[in-house]
Amino acid sequence: MADVEEFVESAGLYFERLGLSRTAGRVMGCLLADTGEAADAPGLCERLGVAKSSMSVALNQLEQGGLIERYRPPRARRDHYRLTDDVFGRAFRAKMAEFAAFTALAEQGLDAVGDHPVARARLENMRDMYAFMAREFPKLLDRWDTERTDAHRPGGSD
Amino acid sequence: MADVEEFVESAGLYFERLGLSRTAGRVMGCLLADTGEAADAPGLCERLGVAKSSMSVALNQLEQGGLIERYRPPRARRDHYRLTDDVFGRAFRAKMAEFAAFTALAEQGLDAVGDHPVARARLENMRDMYAFMAREFPKLLDRWDTERTDAHRPGGSD
DNA sequence: CTAATTGTTCGGAACATTCCGAACAAGATA
DNA sequence: TATCTTGTTCGGAATGTTCCGAACAATTAG
Missing domain, CATH: 1.10.287 (Helix Hairpins)
Incomplete structure (x- = not known):
């Protein structure tokens, strides 16, 4: 059985070929594989080992492309991210x-x-x-x- | 009315987004716009202003992708290139x-x-x-x- | 066989892209 | 209001890609 990390890396490669950046692709992998209901920027940075600046541009890239959406749970101080429905x-x-x-x-x-x-x-x-x-x-x-x-x-x- | 050169450049851009190199995309533009029956490597080099080495790799790239095919007319010393039928x-x-x-x-x-x-x-x-x-x-x-x-x-x- | 031309391969330069770290702006809490 | 946290923007470093020029292999004409 394959590892989740491997899948995330594969997703990075595959989505990169669609025109996204590598990190954006890996974010897609994370959101696809994780529970996805609690993904936030610091957590993704920690998990993927990238700077928060890179994460910022990647998340904006994905949001602008309509692949993810950000939402702020009530009383939360940070944005959360999930895949769009379709x-x-x-x-x-x-x-x-x-x-x-x-x-x-x-x-x-x-x-x-x-x-x-x-x-x-x-x-x-x-x-x-x-x-x-x-x-x-x-x-x-x-x-x-x-x-x-x-x-x-x-x-x-x- | 637009110029053919402009179209070739546009084709370079568009096909580049499909994963080809820029020059390969411009070659596609040439083959699409020209009579296409007499395109050879020196002519394309001259027309696009690229080195023949770059042209060689671009043409091989296109041929391997099945987008163009090379043929050698009888008694000709150089290969000619045209778009595949489909x-x-x-x-x-x-x-x-x-x-x-x-x-x-x-x-x-x-x-x-x-x-x-x-x-x-x-x-x-x-x-x-x-x-x-x-x-x-x-x-x-x-x-x-x-x-x-x-x-x-x-x-x-x- | 010699010479010339066509096409490929290779090393290095130029270019664009991506990423990181730091500075900055915005909002919330006390 | 002061401070802390979140998120964005900017300059520079690192990486990967593309292209050119030169050397090489292969084929043909004389």
Whole structure:
């Protein structure tokens, strides 16, 4: 059986490849593996062995990306952090933004190449494909939501 | 109307965010915008103003990623490069590998957290969601293929 | 076989990014 | 109000990556 520390390090690597910093990725690992209900900045610093300044920027990075949210329990003096309800939904929607960006890139290309037929065909294919993905991917997310709801609440409606 | 150079630079930026190097991204921009039938290494070096060593690694990077292919016209002494037929299909399949990787990461986490119910629920959700995407995304690619074929060859079968 | 050209590999320089420690701002308690 | 704690910002060090120029291997023409 693997260790939790190993998982945290792996998470650091994996999320780093998504564009986050290493420490931000490790924070994600901590919040995924821990009870997550009581994570605060000093505790994460202690656990990951990073300066609180680095932790500050990492947490802001994650919050701005919508992956975590901070909350202040009543009468508490420090912020606490937890994963957003649909962390991965948001991650996928970020991917969607990438689809839209590449659609725009293809359009920029079409605007630049003029009427060269071969280049136009290539760029039109690129544009259409990314537009298709940007259009269809949200539906996939919706389907996931409904299927998961059905699986967890068979026959039930909220 | 935008300039081709601008588009090449934009492509450099955009593809860099996909994990490629800047020069590799600019090469993608060139191959997308140009006629693409006669791109060779010296020409790309000249056009992008990079050393041929950098061009060599960039082209190998792109070839290994399956985005471009090299071919040697008869009686030619230098290799030529062009985009693969389904460049973006391959790009999306690379994304799919990411889905599989995160599924595995979630499983590693489940293996690590033991029987903590909250963490387990979170990681199981993560695992199931990425597995769902890894399963459904190829179908989306297939649908794109069929729809595009239908649109370009109405009523025809190859 | 010799010479020339194409493509790869390697060492070092330039560059960007990340992180830490220290100074600073903001809020709460006594 | 004074003090303590929390969180942010800034300058500098360290790290990792990318790129260039030079040396090397491989192929082709003469």
